[in-house]
Every structure is written in C-alpha cells, then in structure tokens.
Amino acid sequence: MDAHTGTDTNTDTDTSPGARTGPGTGTGPSTAAGPGPGTETPCSGTELIVVGGGPAGVSGALMAAGLGLRVTLVEARERIGGRPWEIGAMENVPGGWRDGPAFARALADDIARLEAAGRCTLVRDRAVRVAAYEDHAEVSLAHGAPLTGTAVLVATGVVPLEAGDADWIEARGTVRPPPLWCAGPDVGHALVLGGDRPLGTWLRTHPEAGARLEVLHPRADAYKVAEVAADPRVHLYEVERATVQHTDDQRFEVTAHGTDGGVRTFGAPSVLANLGMRPSPPAGDLVRGPEGYCPLASQSFRLLTAGDLRSARHQRITPAQGSGAEAALTYYYAAHG
Ligand SMILES: Cc1cc2nc3c(=O)[nH]c(=O)nc-3n(C[C@H](O)[C@H](O)[C@H](O)COP(=O)(O)OP(=O)(O)OC[C@H]3O[C@@H](n4cnc5c(N)ncnc54)[C@H](O)[C@@H]3O)c2cc1C
Numbered sequence: 001m002d003a004h005t006g007t008d009t010n011t012d013t014d015t016s017p018g019a020r021t022g023p024g025t026g027t028g029p030s031t032a033a034g035p036g037p038g039t040e041t042p043c044s045g046t047e048l049i050v051v052g053g054g055p056a057g058v059s060g061a062l063m064a065a066g067l068g069l070r071v072t073l074v075e076a077r078e079r080i081g082g083r084p085w086e087i088g089a090m091e092n093v094p095g096g097w098r099d100g101p102a103f104a105r106a107l108a109d110d111i112a113r114l115e116a117a118g119r120c121t122l123v124r125d126r127a128v129r130v131a132a133y134e135d136h137a138e139v140s141l142a143h144g145a146p147l148t149g150t151a152v153l154v155a156t157g158v159v160p161l162e163a164g165d166a167d168w169i170e171a172r173g174t175v176r177p178p179p180l181w182c183a184g185p186d187v188g189h190a191l192v193l194g195g196d197r198p199l200g201t202w203l204r205t206h207p208e209a210g211a212r213l214e215v216l217h218p219r220a221d222a223y224k225v226a227e228v229a230a231d232p233r234v235h236l237y238e239v240e241r242a243t244v245q246h247t248d249d250q251r252f253e254v255t256a257h258g259t260d261g262g263v264r265t266f267g268a269p270s271v272l273a274n275l276g277m278r279p280s281p282p283a284g285d286l287v288r289g290p291e292g293y294c295p296l297a298s299q300s301f302r303l304l305t306a307g308d309l310r311s312a313r314h315q316r317i318t319p320a321q322g323s324g325a326e327a328a329l330t331y332y333y334a335a336h337g
C-alpha cells in the first residue's frame with residue numbers, strides 16, 4: 001500500500017516473518033480479542049500503522065521494523081520526537097539523556113534511518129479516527145486519504161489540562177493560562193495553578209532564573225509540591241477552590257479559598273497552568289477507561305496502545321518506550337506466533 005494515497009500498490013511476495021500468517025478475513029467491525037487461527041493476512045501493504053512519533057511510537061516502530069513488519073508512522077507535528085522537544089531538563093531516561101531536544105533529535109534520527117533502509121514510511125498528518133474491522137484496520141487523516149493496515153498502534157500521548165478542565169478553578173472571561181513548562185526563564189512573578197511535576201522540571205531547567213512562583217494547588221498535589229518546597233522561588237498555597245480573572249491593568253488576579261479556611265487574593269502579570277495531563281486519542285474504536293485512558297489490555301487485536309495514552313500512571317519515558325515495544329510484540333505474536 002502507498003501510505004500517502006491509501007492505495008494498495010505493493011504486490012511483491014514478502015517472505016519476512018511479518019508476512020507469514022495473519023488474522024481472519026471478513027468485513028464487519030472486529031470484536032475478537034485475538035486473530036483467527038491459520039488464516040492469511042489480507043493486507044499486502046502496510047502491516048502496522050503507528051500513530052504518534054513520540055518515545056512510545058518510535059519504540060513501537062523500531063520493534064515492528066526489527067520483526068520484519070511493514071511500518072507506516074503517522075505524526076501530526078513537523079518533527080518526530082514528541083513531548084521531549086519541550087523538556088529542558090530530563091531525568092531517568094534510558095541512555096542517560098538529560099536534554100529533551102537532544103533526545104528527541106535522536107528519536108527523529110532513528111526514524112530517518114528506518115526510512116532510509118526502506119523499513120518505515122513516514123506520513124506527516126493528524127490521525128482523526130482509528131477503526132478496526134475483522135480483516136484490517138484503518139486510520140483516517142485530517143488531510144490525506146485514509147491509511148489501511150493490518151493493525152494500528154496508537155501512541156498519541158497526553159495534552160495539558162486547562163483551567164476549564166479543573167473543577168476547583170473558575171476561569172472568568174477569556175482567561176486561558178498557558179502551560180508552565182513552556183514558559184521561559186524570564187517568567188518573573190507568576191501565579192501557577194496546580195502543583196503537578198512540571199514545576200520541578202521548570203525549576204531544574206532554569207536554575208538561575210530569578211522567579212517568584214505563587215503556586216496554588218489542591219490537596220491532592222501536596223506530595224508533588226513537597227519535592228520543590230525548599231526552592232526559594234516557590235511559594236505554596238493549598239486551596240479548596242480558586243477564581244482567576246483579568247484585572248483592568250492587564251494583570252491577573254486569583255481569589256483563593258484555602259484549605260486553612262482563609263481567603264486570599266493574589267495578583268501577578270501572568271498566570272500559568274500546571275494542572276496535569278489528559279489523554280487525547282483519535283476518535284473511533286479505541287476502548288477508553290473512565291478517565292479517557294486507553295489500556296492495551298482493553299483493545300481489540302487490531303488496535304494497540306502505548307505510552308502516556310495507556311494510563312495516568314507511569315507517564316515517563318522508560319515505560320513509554322517499553323510499552324511501545326510491548327505493543328508491537330503483542331501484535332506480532334498474536335498475528336504470527
Ligand atoms: C514538563 C514535562 C517533563 C517531563 N520530564 C520527564 C523526565 O524527566 N523523565 C521522564 O522519563 N519523563 C518525563 N516526562 C514524561 C515524558 O515526556 C512522557 O512520558 C513521554 O514523552 C511519553 O511518550 P509518548 O510517546 O507516549 O507521548 P508523546 O511524547 O506525547 O508523543 C506523542 C506524539 O504523538 C503525536 N500525536 C498526537 N496526536 C496525534 C494524532 N492525532 N495524529 C498523529 N500524531 C499525533 C504528537 O505530536 C507526539 O509527537 C515529562 C513530561 C513533561 C510534560
């Protein structure tokens with residue numbers, strides 16, 4: 001199949017392990033948890049479509065290509081590498097990477113090498129829908145023609161929660177705070193809504209920045225802010241609820257009801273969100289849990305998931321890479337074992 005047009009142009013005979021046997025044939029939506037026994041793969045084009053070129057998707061593509069599967073990687077953004085492009089200071093990453101963009105570049109290089117070797121086709125587009133049928137899986141794209149493969153591995157990660165998503169925040173008017181971790185070293189005096197771990201990332205990334213960060217966080221974040229409480233730039237206030245609005249002089253004001261029973265008003269030139277993340281999978285046939293995450297074990301044979309998209313726990317690079325490889329192996333052994 002030509003990954004860019006969605007037409008099946010590959011008619012060669014493949015003797016790789018990835019071409020030996022496959023799931024059953026048919027046309028209806030797939031409900032089976034596994035492939036039919038002893039049947040041939042009906043798709044002669046791309047076998048595994050990987051959606052998302054972050055650590056999980058790249059790992060899945062590398063593993064799948066290593067197993068001899070034909071891989072198409074769909075990435076919505078200009079560059080392969082995912083969230084690490086935005087992380088100034090990383091820790092606990094295989095290989096000891098500490099600089100996010102350098103690590104992201106290495107992932108992009110891995111995919112470029114696979115492409116050069118003819119093991120992977122890169123499609124730069126946004127997947128808007130994934131669907132599983134009995135004999136194939138499909139990815140609908142925002143701009144291009146749909147892609148067809150034998151299975152789809154979705155690794156689209158998570159996106160930042162916004163003030164409107166948090167039940168303890170009332171954001172008035174047009175207030176839409178940007179994520180803290182995207183702020184530069186010149187942030188100065190800022191109000192930070194939420195105590196998620198990117199606060200520590202920002203402090204490590206900008207050790208010399210002379211900031212005053214007034215962090216208003218719910219009790220649930222207390223154990224996370226404790227990790228950075230000793231930094232003199234951080235000023236913590238635990239709140240039950242908070243109302244944020246613009247003031248006339250283009251500053252922001254937050255009225256906070258503290259867990260200590262007090263009510264305090266904070267003002268600063270900027271307000272930043274640090275509220276955590278939520279999954280953002282394409283529409284379609286992925287099975288979602290109560291919080292919108294898509295665990296691998298809940299999916300049909302033709303739809304696999306990896307990385308941060310799987311669950312709110314273990315949202316780190318090592319589990320993302322491990323789960324990308326795991327998903328590719330899960331498909332490989334189910335289809336070809
Ligand atoms: C501020 C911050 C600091 C962090 N620091 C660390 C750290 O020090 N150590 C650590 O281990 N982890 C850290 N993490 C977590 C780490 O970044 C993630 O666990 C990891 O990036 C998850 O990889 P992923 O491939 O699942 O998702 P992502 O890295 O988010 O990649 C997802 C990819 O999918 C693409 N995509 C999304 N939707 C679509 C679509 N519809 N169609 C096509 N493509 C799509 C995106 O453009 C992106 O390239 C940090 C995270 C943040 C936010």
